[in-house]
Amino acid sequence: MAGKKYRAFAEKIENRPYPLAEAIPLLQQNKVSKFDETVEVHLNLGVDPRHADQMVRGTVVLPHGLGIAKKVLVLASGDKVQEALDAGGDFVGGQEYVDKIAKEGWLEFDAVVATPDMMRFVGRVGRILGPRGLMPNPKTGTVTFDVAKAVSEVKAGKVEFRVDKGAVIHSPVGKLRFDVGKLTENAETLISAVIKARPQAAKGRYLVKATICSTMSPSLTLDVADLG
Numbered sequence: 001m002a003g004k005k006y007r008a009f010a011e012k013i014e015n016r017p018y019p020l021a022e023a024i025p026l027l028q029q030n031k032v033s034k035f036d037e038t039v040e041v042h043l044n045l046g047v048d049p050r051h052a053d054q055m056v057r058g059t060v061v062l063p064h065g066l067g068i069a070k071k072v073l074v075l076a077s078g079d080k081v082q083e084a085l086d087a088g089g090d091f092v093g094g095q096e097y098v099d100k101i102a103k104e105g106w107l108e109f110d111a112v113v114a115t116p117d118m119m120r121f122v123g124r125v126g127r128i129l130g131p132r133g134l135m136p137n138p139k140t141g142t143v144t145f146d147v148a149k150a151v152s153e154v155k156a157g158k159v160e161f162r163v164d165k166g167a168v169i170h171s172p173v174g175k176l177r178f179d180v181g182k183l184t185e186n187a188e189t190l191i192s193a194v195i196k197a198r199p200q201a202a203k204g205r206y207l208v209k210a211t212i213c214s215t216m217s218p219s220l221t222l223d224v225a226d227l228g
Contacts, residue, residue, distance in 0.1 A: 074093075
């Protein structure tokens with residue numbers, strides 16, 4: 001059934017760029033699956049990520065969140081443990097959690113926040129956390145003594161974006177059930193953050209192509225000129 005719905009939707013898509021305000025309702029009107037799909041934005045950039053000075057990465061808090069409850073692991077000690085718990089941290093502790101990851105392969109969390117003094121332990125599981133995008137990093141605000149702020153931002157819908165080897169950024173912007181205005185604002189906030197993160201070394205056209213889709217749907221090309 002999903003295959004038929006996918007093909008039926010694909011046949012409706014015109015060979016032209018769509019404004020966000022038109023693309024999002026089209027996704028919602030042609031829902032492919034029964035579950036609440038995630039809406040994703042994909043941005044092709046005019047950069048060469050093989051060069052460090054053309055790497056594009058950053059974080060942004062989406063104004064309407066992602067529509068999912070993220071489980072946050074906080075690695076801290078002393079009074080920062082209670083601070084993290086008060087802020088809503090789901091798992092809070094120190095080396096015992098690092099050992100649990102290293103020995104048991106435990107990964108029942110969606111984000112990791114760590115205080116700087118804990119990073120000497122976190123390094124031991126870098127090979128596990130890194131490939132999954134879970135490694136805490138000062139640049140993304142997840143290595144900090146202000147654990148309350150870090151946890152709150154993750155819970156509020158903070159997303160990290162990073163250009164891949166193909167010079168593409170992939171990011172969720174919410175759930176298909178969101179109203180059009182909220183999804184549009186989330187998508188515009190993400191795209192604006194990526195545009196602001198343009199490296200000085202990037203030459204020529206920066207935002208080359210943009211597409212939007214839901215988890216199971218075909219992609220719609222977005223009107224880049226409409227995105228600023």
